[in-house]
Each structure stands twice: as structure tokens, then as C-alpha cells.
Amino acid sequence: MNYAKFKPAVHRKWLILISGLMWSGVGIFLNILAFGWFKTLNNTQILLSILIGLLTGWVIYHFGSGNLAIKNINRILAYQNHACIFAFQEWKSYILIAIMMSIGIFMRTTGLLPKYLLSSMYIGIGIVLFPQVFNIIEI
Numbered sequence: 001m002n003y004a005k006f007k008p009a010v011h012r013k014w015l016i017l018i019s020g021l022m023w024s025g026v027g028i029f030l031n032i033l034a035f036g037w038f039k040t041l042n043n044t045q046i047l048l049s050i051l052i053g054l055l056t057g058w059v060i061y062h063f064g065s066g067n068l069a070i071k072n073i074n075r076i077l078a079y080q081n082h083a084c085i086f087a088f089q090e091w092k093s094y095i096l097i098a099i100m101m102s103i104g105i106f107m108r109t110t111g112l113l114p115k116y117l118l119s120s121m122y123i124g125i126g127i128v129l130f131p132q133v134f135n136i137i138e139i
Helices: 012-040 043-065 068-077 091-110 115-138
Strands: 009-011 082-084
Touching: 009 012, 012 043, 012 068, 012 082, 012 115, 043 115, 091 115
Parallel strands: none
Antiparallel strands: 009 082
16 A cells, blocks of 8 residues: 555745744743743742743753754755655654743643743743744745
8 A cells, every 4th residue: 555645744934834843932931931830920930930941941042952943944945855754753752842842831731840930931032032933924
């Protein structure tokens, strides 16, 4: 049986769009969660959360994910015209995503960290992920 006809393949330009929209959506979601916790914080905690979040975002971007989007775009552009819709990320990245999501859910539900620290981490990661949609414009 020819299973290739069941593969959900799309043009590589769509993979770039899917990747940008998905990661930007995750960034927005993380910031919505973080800002939702502000109603339980005092003004000092809110200000610290935002400042630490901005610093965290800068560190993550500068030392971690600055070129990650460009590397992903170049990897996608190296495909033939069509590729599996799930190929917008390397398969290894799906394992890392599952681990990071599990850690995030664990920290949110257990109360292990105070909300002002958790919100700063979410803001930092969220502001790094949100602008991924703008990488599409470069193509």
C-alpha cells in the first residue's frame, strides 16, 4: 500500500507560515497567562515581574534563540517543494517541547514558584517567541 498519499504534505512556504504563527501564538498565550496572574500581585511584584521578564527575554534571545528561527527557515527552505506539515520543527524539537510543556504545567499547578517569578519566566519566553511571525516577512 502506498502510504505517501496519506502524508499531510504542504508547500515549504506554508511550513514557514505555520511555524511563525504557531510560535507567535504560543508567545501570546504565555504572556496572557503571565498578565492574568498580575491581579493577585502587588504593584512592586508586577513591576519586578515585567523587568525580570524583559531581562530574561533578552538573555534567552541573545544567548539561545536569536538565530533559531533563521536556522529553522533555512532548514525548511532546503526541503523539496512539499514536506510533511509537522516538519516545521525537527523531530528532536518535539521531545524538547513536550518536556518544556510538562515542566510549565507542573510549575503552574503545584505552586512551587510564586506567581511573580513564574510570570517573569513566562513573559521572558513569550516575548522571545511572539515575534517569530515577523520572520515570515523576510522571505
